[in-house]
Amino acid sequence: MKKYRLAIIGLGRMASTIDQEVINYPPVKLPYSIASSCQEIDRIELVAGADVLLEKRAAFSNKWERDAVYQDYLEMIVQEEPDIVAICTKGELHAEMAVRVAESGVKMIYLEKAIACSMVEADSVLEVCQKNGVFLNTGALRRFDSRYQIAKACIDQGEIGDLQYGVHYAAASLLHGHIHAVDTLMYLMGDPQATRVRGDLRPSGLLIEENRLGSDPSATYQIVFENGVGATTIPAGNWDFEIFGTKGCIKSYNNGVNWQLQQKTQVTDRYTPFLNVDYSAPVHHSATIACLEDLVDAFETGRQTLGDITIAHHATEICLAVAESHQQGGGWIDLPLANRSLYIYHV
């Protein structure tokens, strides 16, 4: 079996240490960090890491017993010749690093979400991946979580009928939080293309000066997809999702821990309520492992990754259109987004 060499840029929480934060936290199945997930994937070997901070390099080196640590990630790529690079720095560096890594010849990239702070940046990542034949997945991990995959299979099998509407419940920031929610809604509804988006940032009077926001705002939104299906978010709740169809709905509660399938049931000739039907607790595997495995499978077979760059690019465009809608007074924004230089900083 071919063993793929994986190197990480940015040796912080998602790269190395986040597992200890989610012990006794049922919504997340360990392993969670990239480094810890590599320990459980036979065909991936963690070989090196790069971080600008000496203490992060030292901690990573000690924890994972790897001597190959670098201050300069491009030097790491030249010296270590990784097959996969995981970019786990903060958001403002994602696009620039992805472009440089792709241009260096690396064919598999795990890029943390959101992939970019503007559509100019997102376009550059899309272009370089397509030009260089790069396979990419992002850290929008619910689509790799077995519980959401089982729900998606249930929807695909027609258990809730024809799709109508998706709802997400949680107060969340736009590019750190809602990029996950938008990606999950897209995934559960079959990754349709959005045609229109409207939304509001909070607080309501928030001013975007010179087409740039220096912090990631709270947001609410509505999305219209090409097939007439819609989606929205409610700024309260516990990362719950509901997908409605003509015959029923599927709901997740408590950040994916509890699930419910309901189907329209004829109780009287005039009354057809949604009633619970059997939906046994879905099995739960590590989403990070599934994400990295998907990247390698896609590379080996030539198929598209589950979180392909075109999907990540589109989810980013939806989120940035929310900010543009806010900037234009809350009206509908047609996609593709015309204002491609609108910049929202995120961590």
Ligand SMILES: NC(=O)c1ccc[n+]([C@@H]2O[C@H](COP(=O)([O-])OP(=O)(O)OC[C@H]3O[C@@H](n4cnc5c(N)ncnc54)[C@H](O)[C@@H]3O)[C@@H](O)[C@H]2O)c1
């Ligand atoms: N997918 C998920 O579930 C998930 C969970 C946590 C964090 N994240 C995302 O992961 C990303 C990183 O977040 P974090 O909390 O791990 O951050 P962190 O601050 O813990 O780690 C980032 C690291 O990047 C390093 N860095 C900065 N500039 C660098 C450069 N030029 N070259 C090399 N290293 C550099 C920093 O020194 C730091 O150690 C964020 O985008 C965040 O949204 C995703």
